[in-house]
Amino acid sequence: MQRTALRRVAATAIALAALGAGALATAGSASAATGKNGYLESGEFGLYYNSYQGGAVFDLYVSDDNFDDDWFPGPGNGAGQKVNDNTASYRNADSNTWWVYTDAYAGGVEGSLPVGYSGNASTTFKNQISSAYYYKAR
Secondary structure: HHHHHHHHHHHHHHHHHHHHHHHHHHHHOOOOOOOOOOOOOOOEEEEEEOOOOOOEEEEEEOOOOOOOOOOOOOOOOOOEEEOOOOOOOEEEEEOEEEEEEEEEEOEEEEEEEEEOOOOOOOOOOOOOEEEOOOOOOO
């Protein structure tokens, strides 16, 4: 009888350990970059509402061909504002060069932002960016 109880306890402990390991593995993947959550993470490209990477950030993990239906998520100054034609600075935390365009669907003037680059938008792009791609769209 004592051996059966010990086996049950051991089996239960092994099952719980396996469930715990599975939960930890799932939690790790949930923290990966996803984009458009208002926090610039590794592997993303960020457009900021204010100069000097200030205010709310619109973070992209994948290309977006039209910012007309996008809004700056919180927190920060500009949260809730439309992204289209409303960005003053950017940061590329991705491992790819990103291209921005002054019109939707890669139209208008094109600019490239290499890996690791951050800065204020030039007068050509400040409050004019309407689409962005992590590959050259044209």
